[in-house]
Amino acid sequence: MYILIIGAGSVGRSIARELLSYSHDVTLIDNAAHKLQVAKLADADWILADACDPLTLRQAEAERADVVVAATGDDKVNLVVSLLAKTEFGVPRTVARVNNPTNEWMFDETWGVDIPVSTPRIMTSLVEEVVAEGTPVHLFRFHGSATSLFSVTVPKNSPAVGRRLIDLKLPATAVVVAILRDTHPFTPAVDSTVEVGDELLFLIPVREKAEIEALQRIFEAPAADPEDFAQED
Numbered sequence: 001m002y003i004l005i006i007g008a009g010s011v012g013r014s015i016a017r018e019l020l021s022y023s024h025d026v027t028l029i030d031n032a033a034h035k036l037q038v039a040k041l042a043d044a045d046w047i048l049a050d051a052c053d054p055l056t057l058r059q060a061e062a063e064r065a066d067v068v069v070a071a072t073g074d075d076k077v078n079l080v081v082s083l084l085a086k087t088e089f090g091v092p093r094t095v096a097r098v099n100n101p102t103n104e105w106m107f108d109e110t111w112g113v114d115i116p117v118s119t120p121r122i123m124t125s126l127v128e129e130v131v132a133e134g135t136p137v138h139l140f141r142f143h144g145s146a147t148s149l150f151s152v153t154v155p156k157n158s159p160a161v162g163r164r165l166i167d168l169k170l171p172a173t174a175v176v177v178a179i180l181r182d183t184h185p186f187t188p189a190v191d192s193t194v195e196v197g198d199e200l201l202f203l204i205p206v207r208e209k210a211e212i213e214a215l216q217r218i219f220e221a222p223a224a225d226p227e228d229f230a231q232e233d
Contacts, residue, residue: 006077149202151179154195155220161194174211
């Protein structure tokens with residue numbers, strides 16, 4: 001595949017290095033000369049220019065790109081590049097970096113963005129995944145299918161422990177796609193039994209808030225009774 005990366009900073013270069021290792025053709029564009037570290041990625045093509053200028057994208061042959069990755073540290077640039085790539089050059093897939101979470105609402109098909117990637121949101125999800133046992137944690141959104149990937153880690157006192165998936169009365173639109181147990185993933189069956197510490201991965205349609213709340217009721221451990229902490233005289 002031919003992949004065009006806008007932004008040759010540490011993020012753009014890391015993406016390029018990974019893609020080159022899989023034998024993809026990669027071109028990086030940046031308007032800052034000091035970022036064009038050609039010697040570190042000699043197999044990539046480099047262009048020193050403003051990617052918001054359609055002439056630059058034409059020079060990079062954006063019309064034949066399979067994917068355009070807008071990876072700069074400026075949300076405005078990432079949006080403009082995505083829109084140009086989609087509307088002017090017909091690029092099949094655009095991926096755009098979201099730097100400021102408050103701008104995330106703009107990173108959609110209106111601006112030509114197929115896949116927004118928000119580093120702050122990803123880090124927040126990873127933190128929540130560690131500390132929020134029993135609560136569905138949003139990991140990723142598949143924009144092409146309007147579906148999101150959620151993770152639920154089963155706490156010690158969860159009412160789901162020891163029960164089969166088929167007996168949990170999961171929401172109809174919440175699909176269990178994998179269970180992670182002792183660092184090993186496996187495909188669940190309807191008679192798979194839930195164990196403490198299991199991490200269940202669900203695909204849930206976007207905006208299905210009721211399904212998320214239902215999952216929390218199924219897996220979350222009941223709140224401790226204050227009397228359990230009372231000391232006898």
